Amino acid sequence: MATMEYREIGCTDLRVxxxxxxxxxxxxxxxxxxxxxxxxxxxxxxxxxxxxxxxxPYYGLTLAEERLGVALKGHRNEVVLMTKCGRYGLDNFDFxxxxxxxxxxxxxxxxxxxxxxxxxxxxxxxxxxQQILEETIPxxxxxxQQGKTRYIGVSGLPLGxxxxxxxxxLLDVVLSYCRYNLMIQDLDRYLTPVAKKLNVGLINAxxxxxxxLTKSGAPDWHPAPQALKKVSHDAFEYCQKLGGSLPEVALRxxxxxxxxxxxxxxxxxxxxxxxxLKTVASTNDPALLEAVQHVIGSMMNRTWPSGxxxxxxxxxxxxxxx
Numbered sequence: 001m002a003t004m005e006y007r008e009i010g011c012t013d014l015r016v017x018x019x020x021x022x023x024x025x026x027x028x029x030x031x032x033x034x035x036x037x038x039x040x041x042x043x044x045x046x047x048x049x050x051x052x053x054x055x056x057p058y059y060g061l062t063l064a065e066e067r068l069g070v071a072l073k074g075h076r077n078e079v080v081l082m083t084k085c086g087r088y089g090l091d092n093f094d095f096x097x098x099x100x101x102x103x104x105x106x107x108x109x110x111x112x113x114x115x116x117x118x119x120x121x122x123x124x125x126x127x128x129x130q131q132i133l134e135e136t137i138p139x140x141x142x143x144x145q146q147g148k149t150r151y152i153g154v155s156g157l158p159l160g161x162x163x164x165x166x167x168x169x170l171l172d173v174v175l176s177y178c179r180y181n182l183m184i185q186d187l188d189r190y191l192t193p194v195a196k197k198l199n200v201g202l203i204n205a206x207x208x209x210x211x212x213l214t215k216s217g218a219p220d221w222h223p224a225p226q227a228l229k230k231v232s233h234d235a236f237e238y239c240q241k242l243g244g245s246l247p248e249v250a251l252r253x254x255x256x257x258x259x260x261x262x263x264x265x266x267x268x269x270x271x272x273x274x275x276x277l278k279t280v281a282s283t284n285d286p287a288l289l290e291a292v293q294h295v296i297g298s299m300m301n302r303t304w305p306s307g308x309x310x311x312x313x314x315x316x317x318x319x320x321x322x
Contacts, residue, residue: 004049009261010201012151016052016080016262019280021045025268026067027060033268042071044270052262056084065110076113083107084122095127097139104148119149125156125307137170157306159190160316166200177205182250184301192259205264207254214247223304231299238295244288251279
């Protein structure tokens with residue numbers, strides 16, 4: 001395995017591994033996960049230099065936080081721990097100040113710690129943006145002042161609402177998913193410049209486009225249009241024909257994007273940790289990368305709606321939605 005690389009998160013004093021441990025699978029988000037396997041995976045990741053762990057009460061309806069808390073016993077000071085608030089189910093959102101204050105206390109209990117390093121408002125496109133800007137973000141700051149989190153931020157899919165939140169100049173971190181990988185790179189155009197200007201740390205998630213860039217392809221619940229799923233399947237087969245592994249190419253492509261401090265990948269076993277660490281130690285063949293991107297072709301930079309209509313990128317940024 002290669003020596004792990006670390007990057008600073010914006011203006012914070014946090015240095016995180018470029019490969020982050022996404023803990024959603026610990027909550028059975030992608031099938032049943034054995035708790036003992038999950039604990040071994042967490043310990044192995046830490047031993048191999050992965051120090052950034054991301055979770056949420058939404059993942060497994062609190063199960064992921066509970067299992068991660070168990071796994072981190074005796075290791076809490078070795079990691080940068082990030083959790084979220086505001087989303088508690090598929091359609092259960094509450095971004096009010098009162099709920100956020102209860103939420104962090106509940107998360108700290110499950111995670112068996114007295115503070116997290118980063119607390120994010122989760123999927124803010126499902127909230128009223130006036131409330132997010134005028135109530136939610138100030139509530140996060142108050143939680144920070146109470147010492148329950150070191151830094152605060154937001155997460156979501158649409159870039160327009162993330163840009164609005166960053167422009168308040170009240171955030172330390174922003175997490176974007178499915179907006180920078182082999183299928184799409186519009187993060188670089190719409191969010192990276194403002195995050196860089198205001199020195200807000202940038203985290204990228206879903207480098208495999210929520211499973212789309214894998215052998216099994218997009219799961220049934222994936223919101224992408226069928227045409228996008230088809231071209232990702234074609235890209236997988238073509239990459240394999242050329243002797244490459246599309247998941248490895250896709251992850252390495254995301255890791256190479258320097259404005260991002262860390263790229264989060266869901267992991268739930270020692271084997272998955274090792275597979276991702278192998279990619280950290282690799283480099284992409286430029287010819288193979290170009291060939292795969294050629295297959296994606298005109299389907300590049302396609303996305304899908306998420307959240308409230310008034311928060312869509314179609315309205316806020318003029319980006320066509322598939």
